[in-house]
Amino acid sequence: MLTVISKRLTQLVPTLFFVSVLIFGLQHLLPGDPALVMAGEERDPVVIEQIRRQYRLDQPIPVQYLHWVRGVLSGDLGESMRLKEPVLDLVRQKLPVTLQLAVMSMIVALVLGVTLGILSAVYRGRTLDHLVNVVGLAGISTPNFWLGIMMILFFAVELGWLPASGYVSPFEDWRQSLATTIMPAFVLGNSIAGVIMRHTRSAMIQALDSDYVRTARAKGLSEGSVVLKHAMRNALTPVITLGALEFGTLLSGAVLTEQIFSIPGFGKLIVDAVFNRDYAVVQGVVLVTATTYIALNLLADIGYILVNPRLRA
Amino acid sequence: MRSILAAGAIAIAALGLAPTHASAQSTLRIGLAEDPDVLDPTLARTYVGRIVFASICDKLFDIDAKLNIVPQLALSHETSADGREVTIKLRPNVRFHDGEPMDAKAVKFSLDRHLGMQGSFRRSELSVVDAIEVVDPTTVRLKLKAPFAPLLATLTDRAGMMVSPKAAEAAGDRFGAAPVCAGPYRFVERVQQDRIVVERFADYWDKDKVSIDRIVYRPIADSTVRLANLKAGQLDLIERPLATDVPEIKKDRNLTLQSVTELGYQGMTLNVANGDAAKNPLGQSAKVRRALELAIDRDAINQVTFNGLFTPANQWVAPDNAWYDKRNPVPGRDVAAAKKLLAEAGVKASLAIDFMVPNNPETRQVAEVIQAMAAEAGFDMKIRVVEFATGLSEAEQGRYQAFMLAWSGRPDPDGNIYSFAKTNGPLNYGKFSSPDLDQALEESRTATTREGRKAAYDKVADVWLKDGSVIYLYHRAMLIAHTNKLKGFTLLPDGMVRVVGLKMN
Numbered sequence: 001m002l003t004v005i006s007k008r009l010t011q012l013v014p015t016l017f018f019v020s021v022l023i024f025g026l027q028h029l030l031p032g033d034p035a036l037v038m039a040g041e042e043r044d045p046v047v048i049e050q051i052r053r054q055y056r057l058d059q060p061i062p063v064q065y066l067h068w069v070r071g072v073l074s075g076d077l078g079e080s081m082r083l084k085e086p087v088l089d090l091v092r093q094k095l096p097v098t099l100q101l102a103v104m105s106m107i108v109a110l111v112l113g114v115t116l117g118i119l120s121a122v123y124r125g126r127t128l129d130h131l132v133n134v135v136g137l138a139g140i141s142t143p144n145f146w147l148g149i150m151m152i153l154f155f156a157v158e159l160g161w162l163p164a165s166g167y168v169s170p171f172e173d174w175r176q177s178l179a180t181t182i183m184p185a186f187v188l189g190n191s192i193a194g195v196i197m198r199h200t201r202s203a204m205i206q207a208l209d210s211d212y213v214r215t216a217r218a219k220g221l222s223e224g225s226v227v228l229k230h231a232m233r234n235a236l237t238p239v240i241t242l243g244a245l246e247f248g249t250l251l252s253g254a255v256l257t258e259q260i261f262s263i264p265g266f267g268k269l270i271v272d273a274v275f276n277r278d279y280a281v282v283q284g285v286v287l288v289t290a291t292t293y294i295a296l297n298l299l300a301d302i303g304y305i306l307v308n309p310r311l312r313a
Numbered sequence: 314m315r316s317i318l319a320a321g322a323i324a325i326a327a328l329g330l331a332p333t334h335a336s337a338q339s340t341l342r343i344g345l346a347e348d349p350d351v352l353d354p355t356l357a358r359t360y361v362g363r364i365v366f367a368s369i370c371d372k373l374f375d376i377d378a379k380l381n382i383v384p385q386l387a388l389s390h391e392t393s394a395d396g397r398e399v400t401i402k403l404r405p406n407v408r409f410h411d412g413e414p415m416d417a418k419a420v421k422f423s424l425d426r427h428l429g430m431q432g433s434f435r436r437s438e439l440s441v442v443d444a445i446e447v448v449d450p451t452t453v454r455l456k457l458k459a460p461f462a463p464l465l466a467t468l469t470d471r472a473g474m475m476v477s478p479k480a481a482e483a484a485g486d487r488f489g490a491a492p493v494c495a496g497p498y499r500f501v502e503r504v505q506q507d508r509i510v511v512e513r514f515a516d517y518w519d520k521d522k523v524s525i526d527r528i529v530y531r532p533i534a535d536s537t538v539r540l541a542n543l544k545a546g547q548l549d550l551i552e553r554p555l556a557t558d559v560p561e562i563k564k565d566r567n568l569t570l571q572s573v574t575e576l577g578y579q580g581m582t583l584n585v586a587n588g589d590a591a592k593n594p595l596g597q598s599a600k601v602r603r604a605l606e607l608a609i610d611r612d613a614i615n616q617v618t619f620n621g622l623f624t625p626a627n628q629w630v631a632p633d634n635a636w637y638d639k640r641n642p643v644p645g646r647d648v649a650a651a652k653k654l655l656a657e658a659g660v661k662a663s664l665a666i667d668f669m670v671p672n673n674p675e676t677r678q679v680a681e682v683i684q685a686m687a688a689e690a691g692f693d694m695k696i697r698v699v700e701f702a703t704g705l706s707e708a709e710q711g712r713y714q715a716f717m718l719a720w721s722g723r724p725d726p727d728g729n730i731y732s733f734a735k736t737n738g739p740l741n742y743g744k745f746s747s748p749d750l751d752q753a754l755e756e757s758r759t760a761t762t763r764e765g766r767k768a769a770y771d772k773v774a775d776v777w778l779k780d781g782s783v784i785y786l787y788h789r790a791m792l793i794a795h796t797n798k799l800k801g802f803t804l805l806p807d808g809m810v811r812v813v814g815l816k817m818n
Contacts, residue, residue, distance in 0.1 A: 032702030036709060040358045041721060043732070043739035044437035051432055083505060084351045084489055090505060149537060156545040164542040165533060167507055262533045264507035272348060272506065277702050 004305060008298055019290045020072070023283050024065050033057075034277035038081050055081055055279075068283065077287070078280030080273070087284035090269060095288070097167060098265035101188070101258075102250035104181055108189025109196055110243060112139075114236075116193070117200025121208060121235075122227055132197065139194035148187045148260040155183065165262040184261040188254050192246045199242055203235035210234075244300045248293040338526040339817045341799065343810060344539045344551035348506045348532040353489030354474035355426055355433045360721050360808075363471065364552065365530050367809045368511050369410075370494035372473035373401060373420070374465055376724045378805055380635070382465045386415060386475060386495060388451075396460025396761045403451045407518045409477035410499035417447040422478040424455075431486070435472045437739075460759045462766055466725030497523045497813050506532060522813045543568065543794060549817070550795035550802070550810065556619045556675075562794045569797055571804040572790045574624050574631045577722025577729070579679070581715050581784040586744040588711030590667065594660050595714055596743075599780040601664070604654035605715075606784045608690035609683055610646035615787055618678050622792075626785040628774065629729040636726040636767070638774040651690035660691065668694040669713040671704050676717050679786070708742045716742065719789075724807065726770060727758060734777055743782030750776040 035051040036043075052058045056067060071078055077087035120132040156164035162183060168176040207213060208231050216230045217223075255267035262268075266285055273281035349362035354370055357363075375385040384390075388402045407415040424445050427435035441461040446454040457464070467473070480493035492500050497519070498511035509530040513523055531548065533539040536555045542548040544565060554562060554570075562570045583602055584591045594601045611625035627643040630636050655664070666687075670680040677698060684694040694715070699707060708716050722729055732738040735754050736746040753772035760766040777783075791808035800816045 030702075032700075032706050033709070036705045037702045038358070039434070041740075042358045042434035042437070044434065045739060047432055047434060047436060054432060082350050084353070084356065084486060085505070093505060149541075152538060152541045152545075156547070157541050160545060164545045164547045165538055166531060166547070260535055260538055262507070262531065262538065264504060268506050275700070275702065 005302060008301060012294060012298070015294060016287075016291065020069065020283075020287060021065070023286045023290075024061075024068065027279055027282055028061050028064075030274075030277065032277050034081060034279060037277045051081070068280075072287065077284035080278050080281045082273075082276050082278045082281075087280050090281060091284055091288050094264060094266050094269050094285075096169070097263060098251060098267070100170065100177075101181055101185060101254070101263060101265060102247060104185035105188035105192065105250055105254075106243065106247050108185050109192035109246065112189065112193035113196025114200050114239065117197040117239075118204055118227065118232060120197065120201045121204030124205060132201075136194045136197040139190045139197075141194075142190070144187050144191060144254070145256045145260055147190065148184070148257055151183045151187065152260070165260070167261075167263050180261075181263070184254075184257050184263055187261075188250065188257050192250075195246070196239060196242060200235065200239050203238055204231055207231040207235040241300070244296060248296050251289060251292050251296075339524070340527045340529060341525045341550065341812070341815065341817060342529045342531065342548045344542055344548040345530055345532045346536070346539070346553045347534060349509070349530075351489035352492045352500070352503070352509070353486075354423075354471040354476060354492075354494070355430050355435055356486070356489060357471060358434050361532075361552075364808075364810050365509055365511075366471065366474060366494075366496075368498040368528055368812045369492060369496040369500055370471075370474040370476070371496045372470065373468045373475070374473055376466075376469050376805060376807065378803065380724050380806065382469060382724075386420075386473075387468075390465065392761070396462075396759065397457045399455045399457065399464060400448065401453050401455070403453065404518060405451050407495055408516045409475075409480070409495050410493045410514055411477050411480050412516070413477045413479050414450075415475055415477075415495045416450045417453045418450070419478050420453045420475055421445045421447050422481070423475040424453075424472075426476065426481060427472055438467050438470075438472045460761060462758055462760060463725040463727035466723065466728070469724055498528055501527075519813060524816050525812070528812060540794070543796065546796070549799050550793065552793050552808065552810070554792050554794050556622045556790065556792070559620065559622060559792070567797055568794055569799075571793045571795075571802070572622070573804045573806050573808075574633060575722055575789045575791045575808065576630075576724060576806050577720040578626050578629065578631075578788050579676075579717070579719045579786050580626070581683070581786060582708070582718045582742050583782045583784065584711055584714050584716070584743050585782045586746065587742065590711050590714055591744070593666075593714065594658055594664055595666055598658045600654045600658040601660060602782070602784070603779070604651040604658070604690060605687060605692060607644065607647045607651040607654070608687045608692065609784070609786070610686055611643060611786060613646075613686070614679055614682050617682055618675065619787070619790075622790045624788040624790070626788050628778065628785060629733070629783075630726050631788040634726075636770055638771055638778075640771070641774055641778050646686070648690050655691050663688075663691055663693045665693045665695060667714040668696050669704060669707060669716045670696055670698050671717060672698050672700050676719075680717055683786075711742075711744070718742070722807075730754070730770075730773065730777070731758070733783060734773070734781065741782075745780075745782040747776050747780065750781075 035048045035057055038051055039048050056064050068078065079086055080090060116132045116136060120129045123129045152164050155162045162179050167180050170177040213226060213231050216226045255271055258265045258267035266289065270282060270285045345361050345364060347361045349365050350357055350359045352362065352365060354366060371386050373385060373387040374382050377383050386404055386407060388404050391400045403417060403420065409415055424439065424442065427433055428439055428442065441457050441459060442455050443458045444456040446456065448454050475495055477493040481488050497514055497517045499514045501510040501512050503509045510527065512527045517523060533542060539551045540554055540558055543551045559570065562568050583595060585596045615621055615623050615625055624631055625643045627641065628637055668680060670676055680696050684696055687694050707713055720729060731754055732740040734745060734750055735741060736751050750773060753769050756769035757766050757773060760769055791804060793804050795802060798818045800818060801814045
């Protein structure tokens, strides 16, 4: 067990190295000069030169890369050119926001997706199944930005129940926090719920058709017990894998949704940074996201090993 | 359906999620179109940042609705006969937010900081200042390298914002994280991309006119969502709603819309001498450039794209501006004359132009209208949409023939023309150069009377509007929408939200 984990951890090092080179390289392939973008309308050639020197933009890319890596290894992700703030502070500010939104979206997605998936499998071929399928497909195919704006117009402008956008931390006021995140969490969760629903449905259908379920029924178990205790347990394994992957994606920031609801998370931060060629911010955020993603995968792998002894070899 | 809605309402009420409105403190919530950059007057560069500065950092001078320069932290000024010395009398007993005195020493410190700090975007604006002298605690004297007519106008913007020397020295280049100035509101907190909060400064020099307790600035990039927040009562004022949303705002009885012609312009910059791309009839012949101008119907652009809300432009200032050259009104469209000019310039076949356009829906639409109009005169405008940062680099390196470029505008005409038309000016993307024009531009800066300056600008117009490398298209309308609960707001041409005198009912 320990050897497997340590093997995984050693693989982590080259993966992160590869990711870091990729981020840095791709970033510098983008056309556009950060110093010019930063100066904007104030084009003083002397100052533009100063900015280039200050942020080492005048040095060869490998030198810039080494400087950045040295900083990262000592816990310094650099400074935002646009905001003059350490990238680490920005990440600390945004990560909890993105995390909260991701967790809430995942809850919405799992509750909706799994429930509807099971219902649809149990009532296979009947009206409810068709209805759930239509709803699921609608969920997958509705663009987030459209659903988001419609929800704002309905729940905030028409009915006045919820704040139209913005964000309040749960530590400040949990009610307001819930109020500001419930719509974006629903929008994000909704699209994932559709996918989870379809996976749950097919896994459940397979499980319900299997021999052990027939045996369980033959033993005279109640239908509820058959579905929830026997079939669902087995059917959920692929759903959990899918959920973990989707959760990783959510952590990298939901750009459009954050933009619409003005949620100050990773997505907004990185979009602004890319357009402003704020290299340090893009690199920092992508590195943190990639590391989290890899760590989640590692945890999932360890989880499988724990559950399935056959993988321990 | 109704029962579901009722159940939802009850659930939301029970949880206490419904938006809270009333509180004992009065708060003004302002929706910004972008997230401001660093809040340090020396290092800041965005338009939206200036809107926030309007509440926290007072300036030596300000502008009024007619663009006259009026004192703010200054009381009066006097320029020496040779124009090389400007003596500024300061308002007495003014304090910064940290209680430090805003006196002549602080003014000298702030101006020296603008001039000498690494990465200062104010350096070029004040480069004519040779030395700053403290005459007495309420008097400073600016010694200039040469007479400079736009100086006071420069001091109505960030270059005129004074910072607390104590706070600035302590914070260094991190001053923008918690700016300490002498405005009506003091900085409280900023959460990047979420909010900037300021609260009333009790010792403000004009405190009787400040009645709102707090101001919260919230960047909301999407204009539909910004407007939705205003309609839902989550915001009290929004800047820059879309021109296409104007009818909807006007229809809403709870909202007021204010509109004023901007100080800047949207234009088309033509490459006349910047690299190989300039070596074509458009770059080489003023006749071809005028033919392109004659092919364009500015009125039609305004009607089709902006519901007629904007102002057609043909100069660097708007037609209602005192510096506008009335001898050269906005020309109408004349395709026959355009064709004739092209023939005179020896252009026979359709002339292909690499037309670089920044990626935003409005600009793209304007470009397409221009493309259609120019085609009728014999131009083949090949639109190349680029993202903003890329566009800047391409323009700098001369990889374009025509480039749609907007300028946010300055109160003094110098800010709209000098750097764009002067040989090797930092904003002269087309690399236009004319000794006569350069001389007229210098005269416009050194002239000591208004008449002298006007005469110099007429000379500038004679060259620039005939041969120049910018075709001006339109002046946008600065739009601000606010709830009727907000009283006392007047929109000036710079689009700023001035907070002194505002009241929330």
